[in-house]
Amino acid sequence: MKIGLYFGTFNPIHVGHMIIANHMAEHSDLDQIWMVVTPHNPLKQKNTLLDDYQRLHMVHLATEEYPKIRPSDIEFKLPQPNYTVNTLAHLLEKYPQHEFSLIMGEDNLKSFHKWKNYEYILQHHDIYVYPRVSESTDANTSSVLHHSRIHKIDAPIVEVSSTFIRNNIKNKKNVAALLPRKVWEYVDHNNFYKK
Secondary structure (H helix, E strand, O other): OEEEEEEEOOOOOOHHHHHHHHHHHHHOOOOEEEEEEOOOOOOOOOOOOOOHHHHHHHHHHHHOOOOOEEEEOHHHHOOOOOOHHHHHHHHHHHOOOOEEEEEEEHHHHHOHHHOOOHHHHHHHOOEEEEOOOOOOOOHHHHHHHOOOOEEEOOOOOOOOOHHHHHHHHHOOOOOHHHOOHHHHHHHHHOOOOOO
16 A cells, blocks of 8 residues: 655644645555654744644544545654654554655755655655745755656645744634634643643
């Protein structure tokens, strides 16, 4: 099975994440999309990052009606700080029957050459890139862009961010339309992001 790994803090998961994940599930050769919830990095200040399991629960709520999209807490069990190359190695060891690919926005592709062992990742894993509104590419990016393992997917450009949502909740704005319904109910019921 071909599985696309969509990494994020999902703080909170929003309709933009779901539009991209569903587009990848329906319009690429990937069989499943795993939403990999990134745990809190103990070396970074927590600020507004919710508990790992609360964010995972929101991903469960958002994906329960999408049979091709599922939440993953695989990184919760790995030593921190963690690198994508380690997660991929762990997944291949645990699920040797699957083929794992990465899903990332064009903006992340620009810094991909700075990732730990990025050449190894490119040699062994496909990368599905969705468009973002961004500035022109630099020389490092253009060499990666034309790699045979990079697949640009003509997905909708979604300009919604978790930061925007958190700030608006804090400022008492209604953001219900930007979150899957059950996620909004969970966030509202628990008074998340209000302070």
